[in-house]
Amino acid sequence: MAKSNSYPCQLPPALKPGDRVTVIAPxxxxxxxxxxxxxxxxWRSRGYQVQLGSNWNFRHGYLAGDDRQRREALAQAWSDRDCQAILCVRGGYGGARLLEDWNWNSYLSEQTKTKSAWCNSKWLVGFSDVTSLLWSLAKIGIAxxxxxxxxxxASEPEWSINRLFDCLxxxxxxxxxxKGWGGSQTTGILLPANLTVATHLLKTPIQPSFESIILALEDVTEAPYRIDRMLTQWRLMRAFTGIKGIALGRFSRCDAPVGFNSWSVEEVIRDRLSDLNIPIVSDLPFGHDGVNAALPVGQMVQLDAEKGILSWY
Known part of the structure; x- marks a missing residue:
């Protein structure tokens, strides 16, 4: 298996029309x-063969099947040599439940067990709750x-859909x-995440190294005081130590309850991050409820806090 916390992450083989991709609901x-x-x-219009995984329409309470069913669907897709990418149906909650005692290498097929997960990597596509799976792969050096x-x-504009396929x-x-907060440029390894999901992964075996990373954060339906509470937890845990910059996406529907005396979510984020003395860019086009530009995990990027630009090498 690839060395833990290895950066930059290995890109899976590039997709091409005709490849088979598998749909799961983790x-x-x-x-x-x-x-x-x-x-x-x-996906079909782009020439891909789309296969529905075993649990795509399962229901178990608020989950897409129980843990065994969802873990089995992920394992089947990961170990299938003819599957070139794993597409997540939706977010919600439950991805981290699959990762307790999970080992990507254990779910390789018999034909590939002599190789490592790094050698048999394939694209995993998703965001929000899928953060847990993306971070777990980044921990072993896979983008x-x-x-x-x-x-x-389908709600993405054409340029964003094209960008996803450019990435893959x-x-x-x-x-x-x-929007740049002013200051300098920095380079680092991009680690995107949903803030809430990432906060619950801090100091667990799933968390990748934060050394020399540019953290990209977004969230949805979290009141400003909850955003404050999470960012304060990061500060108390010294989790921002080693982080070279922060790229902020959309924090949608993060308004205070009606009649509740509150700062705005933008004010909270500035209060909790502006004294870190690292380059920060906000209002980038990724996250919920709007354009969600594809971000490849674990790749070298440059963050320009003066011009407000996030760019790739």
Whole structure:
């Protein structure tokens, strides 16, 4: 297996039309059936063979099947030599439950057990709750794509859909424009995440190294005081130590309850991050409820806090 916390992460083989991809639901149960069909249609229109995994429409409470069923679907897709990418149906909650005592190398097929997970890597595509799986792969040095899930893909503008396939098919990615907080440039290894999911992974065996990374964060439906509480936890744990810069995406529907005296989420984020003395760029086009530009995990990037640009090497 690849060395733990190795950076930059190894990119899986580039996809090409005709490849087979597998759809799984590692987290919440599917509710958006029409949106799923639209997402599948986009992949098929690009020439890909799309296979539905064993649990894509399972339901077990709020989960897409019990832990055994969801873990089995992930293991089957990961060990299938004819599957070139794993597409997540949606986020929700439940991905981290699959990773207790999980070992990517243990789920290789008999034909590939002599090789490591690093040698048999394939793309994993998703965001939000899929953060846990993306981080678990990054921990062993394998890149994934922090990108739209199947039920959000059709709502993306054309340029964002094209960007996803550029990422997966090995083409150069264009820079992303945000709002610089002022200061210098920095380079580092990009580690995207949903803030809430990432906070619950801190100091667990799933957390990759934070040394020399540029952290990319987004979130949804978290009131400002909850964002404050999470970022304060990062500070108390000294989790920002070693981080070279922060790229902030969208924090959507993160308003205070009606009638509740509160700072805005933007004010909270500035209060908790502006004294870290590292380059920060906000308002980048990724996250929930809007454009969700694909971000390859574990790759070298440059963050320009003066011009507000996140760019790739």
């Amino acid at each position: 987290s919440g149960a599917l509710k958006e059936f029409e949106a799923l069909e639209q997402g599948l249609a986009i 994934g794509a922090h990108a739209p899930v199947l039920t959000t893909l 098919e090995g083409r150069k990615l264009e820079p992303l424009q945000g």
